[in-house]
Amino acid sequence: MSEIVSRGRRIEVLFSADELARRNAELAAEIARDVGTTPLVIAILKGSFIFAADLIRALHGAGVTPEVEFMGLSSYRAGTQSSGAVSIVRDIETDVTGRRIVLIDDILESGRTIAFARDLLIARGASSVHACVLLDKPGKRAVEFEADFVGFPCPDRFVVGYGMDVGHAFRELPFVGVVASD
Ligand code: IMP
Numbered sequence: 001m002s003e004i005v006s007r008g009r010r011i012e013v014l015f016s017a018d019e020l021a022r023r024n025a026e027l028a029a030e031i032a033r034d035v036g037t038t039p040l041v042i043a044i045l046k047g048s049f050i051f052a053a054d055l056i057r058a059l060h061g062a063g064v065t066p067e068v069e070f071m072g073l074s075s076y077r078a079g080t081q082s083s084g085a086v087s088i089v090r091d092i093e094t095d096v097t098g099r100r101i102v103l104i105d106d107i108l109e110s111g112r113t114i115a116f117a118r119d120l121l122i123a124r125g126a127s128s129v130h131a132c133v134l135l136d137k138p139g140k141r142a143v144e145f146e147a148d149f150v151g152f153p154c155p156d157r158f159v160v161g162y163g164m165d166v167g168h169a170f171r172e173l174p175f176v177g178v179v180a181s182d
């Protein structure tokens with residue numbers, strides 16, 4: 001397994017930059033086929049910002065002309081455990097009435113964050129909401145939720161990089177990795 005050192009910590013590579021780029025092209029083709037060419041794409045901040053930036057460019061390659069929005073959601077967590085409460089830190093500025101929406105998030109774990117976003121957008125009048133997540137930790141669901149598009153199933157480990165952080169660190173890594181415990 002390949003690894004790098006950053007901030008004095010060893011980071012094991014779980015999904016390389018090449019694997020992520022290949023999968024993004026496949027996801028974009030799936031989204032074009034199932035949602036069509038004019039979705040409103042909403043990236044859930046902060047963790048999805050790099051995935052969203054790459055996926056949106058892959059969507060261009062798949063012939064999709066999306067509008068792009070950002071929603072900041074915070075699920076309160078003590079350390080690495082989610083407590084359940086989700087709050088809106090930054091709302092979108094677009095009227096979603098009648099829109100076909102693709103929600104983008106980094107990780108689907110308990111499902112609370114993305115289920116909250118989907119329910120909110122449906123309540124505001126969206127005509128459909130599809131969910132696209134880079135990583136799915138399927139054993140960890142607290143609410144019933146399945147994403148329509150999944151990059152990779154993820155082992156039950158705390159991952160960093162490609163936008164995802166632990167304690168505000170490691171978002172800049174161009175791959176998804178795990179901090180080695182040493
Ligand atoms: P949930 O599905 O509501 O439990 O929350 C998923 C969110 O928790 C993700 O969008 C991430 O922001 C965060 N999260 C869950 N697992 C990890 C991880 O392994 N590394 C970094 N963030 C994580």
Ligand code: MG
Binds near residue numbers: 045046047113
């Ligand atoms: Mg998140």
